[in-house]
Amino acid sequence: MRKLIILAVVALGVFSSAAVAEGKKIGVSWSNFQEPRWKFDAAAMRSSIQRDGNQYVTANAEASAEKQMNDIRTMIEQGVDALVILPVDREAILPAIDLATAAGIPVISYDRLIEDSRVFYITFDNVGVGRIIAAMVRQVRPDGNYVILKGDPADANVGFLRQGMEEVIGAAVAGGSITIVGEANADGWRPDSAYAAMEKILADNGNKVDAVLAQNDGIAGAVIEALAAQGLSIPVGGQDGDPAALNRVARGTQVVSVWKNNRELGKVTGKVAGLLADGVTMDRVPDSIRFSGGEKGLTFNAILLNPTPITRDNLNLVIEADHITKREACAGALPGVKGC
Numbered sequence: 001m002r003k004l005i006i007l008a009v010v011a012l013g014v015f016s017s018a019a020v021a022e023g024k025k026i027g028v029s030w031s032n033f034q035e036p037r038w039k040f041d042a043a044a045m046r047s048s049i050q051r052d053g054n055q056y057v058t059a060n061a062e063a064s065a066e067k068q069m070n071d072i073r074t075m076i077e078q079g080v081d082a083l084v085i086l087p088v089d090r091e092a093i094l095p096a097i098d099l100a101t102a103a104g105i106p107v108i109s110y111d112r113l114i115e116d117s118r119v120f121y122i123t124f125d126n127v128g129v130g131r132i133i134a135a136m137v138r139q140v141r142p143d144g145n146y147v148i149l150k151g152d153p154a155d156a157n158v159g160f161l162r163q164g165m166e167e168v169i170g171a172a173v174a175g176g177s178i179t180i181v182g183e184a185n186a187d188g189w190r191p192d193s194a195y196a197a198m199e200k201i202l203a204d205n206g207n208k209v210d211a212v213l214a215q216n217d218g219i220a221g222a223v224i225e226a227l228a229a230q231g232l233s234i235p236v237g238g239q240d241g242d243p244a245a246l247n248r249v250a251r252g253t254q255v256v257s258v259w260k261n262n263r264e265l266g267k268v269t270g271k272v273a274g275l276l277a278d279g280v281t282m283d284r285v286p287d288s289i290r291f292s293g294g295e296k297g298l299t300f301n302a303i304l305l306n307p308t309p310i311t312r313d314n315l316n317l318v319i320e321a322d323h324i325t326k327r328e329a330c331a332g333a334l335p336g337v338k339g340c
Contacts, residue, residue: 023053024277026270027080029071031088031112032063034189035218037240037262038086040323041111044263045084048270054277063188065092072096076103081277084108084269089154090115106276110269113156115294120282121302122269124260126157127293130164130215132309133237136256137211138168140235143177144210147201149223151189151215156294158185161215161239169213181205186219194222202230214238217245217257224253241310243324250315250333250340259308259318268303312337 026049033039046056057080061068065088075083076099083100085107087093097116100107109119148165151158172178182201186194194214202209207230214220220238227234233253238245241259248254272285282288282301291302310318316339319326330340 023055024081024274025055025057025079026082026084026273026277027072027075027078028056028058028084028110029068029075029086030058030060031068031086033060034063035216035240036242036244037217037260041262041266044266045270046266048267049273052271052274054274061088063088065089068093069096073099076100076105080105082106082108082273084110084273085114085119086110087112087114087155090156091154106282108269108273108276109300111157111265113160113294113300115156115296115298117298117300119300120272120276120285120288121291121300122265122272123157123302123304124265124307125304126160127164127167129239129258129260129307130161130166131168132164132258132307133161133213133215133239133256134165134168136309136311137213137235137237138172140255141211143172145179145181145205145208147182147198147209147212147223148180148184149194149197149212149214149219150183150185151219152187153185155189158215159295160293165213181209186222189216189218191218191222194219195226198223198226199229202226202232207232210234212236216240217242217254220245220254220257221248224248239307241318241323243328246310246315246318246324246329247331247333249310249312250330250337252312252334255311257310259310259323260305261308261321261323263321263323265305268305272303315339 049056059071068088107119109121111123169178184197212223214223217238217240220236223236235255237256239258241257245257288301288303292299318324319339333340
């Protein structure tokens with residue numbers, strides 16, 4: 001009898017371990033880790049997925065649309081139960097959605113919209129982010145010569161951010177109090193591309209530029225370098241809450257970095273991926289809405305989180321959230337920066 005009990009306990013232990021190991025496979029395809037923020041997203045998503053007993057399967061496309069397709073094809077062959085994709089190129093990725101759908105695998109479009117109504121879209125309100133960047137810069141410089149430096153044209157977020165900016169400055173542009181003296185894209189969201197674009201705009205306008213709306217912090221940093229090379233310091237806004245940008249806010253060289261709490265975004269995405277892998281339909285995901293706004297006029301099941309503008313008046317928020325250390329954020333800070 002004692003031996004039977006021992007065998008039963010051992011068998012139960014093996015079964016329980018197998019049950020834990022049988023968690024769903026969640027495939028996550030990252031476009032790249034060029035911007036520091038993606039490392040925070042990845043850590044939060046991995047933690048969320050694993051906390052639910054699921055397996056985190058990941059690949060870095062290294063900014064190559066071709067590699068991303070191959071990565072996703074491999075994940076499908078490995079039998080993932082759900083896919084999370086941060087696309088390199090919103091058009092080039094569409095065949096991957098066909099492959100996943102054919103295999104019965106649900107897909108989450110992460111932070112950047114893939115314009116296919118079969119995906120579940122999780123992001124922040126990027127139109128709202130564009131509004132915030134423009135509004136915060138305009139508070140400091142309400143008129144004059146503006147430059148708009150956008151991200152990669154293959155990213156749908158570029159259009160959403162530009163739409164939000166237009167909602168804030170459009171009337172002033174029409175009325176003549178704001179003149180857009182330069183507008184360009186940074187291919188691949190690369191800082192070197194942004195630097196070259198800003199350098200050209202400054203040269204074309206004899207350095208007569210009063211403010212810059214940059215669509216992310218990497219671009220904002222490149223803009224500020226190009227301005228400094230000409231001895232200029234003007235209001236610049238960006239987004240992502242990159243550590244270097246938050247320090248620029250403390251130093252006074254960047255007006256705002258719109259913080260999209262990517263830890264929360266990664267956490268929510270991990271939860272939703274687990275639900276979809278378990279067979280929950282997209283229209284039954286808690287807190288989801290119906291979203292439309294892409295160029296193709298499609299409608300998606302989506303979750304949109306709210307962004308937070310970080311300025312010198314509330315820098316303490318990112319420090320208290322452990323997004324950045326006080327030492328990193330406050331090095332060389334101007335007097336009066338909250339949290340420093």
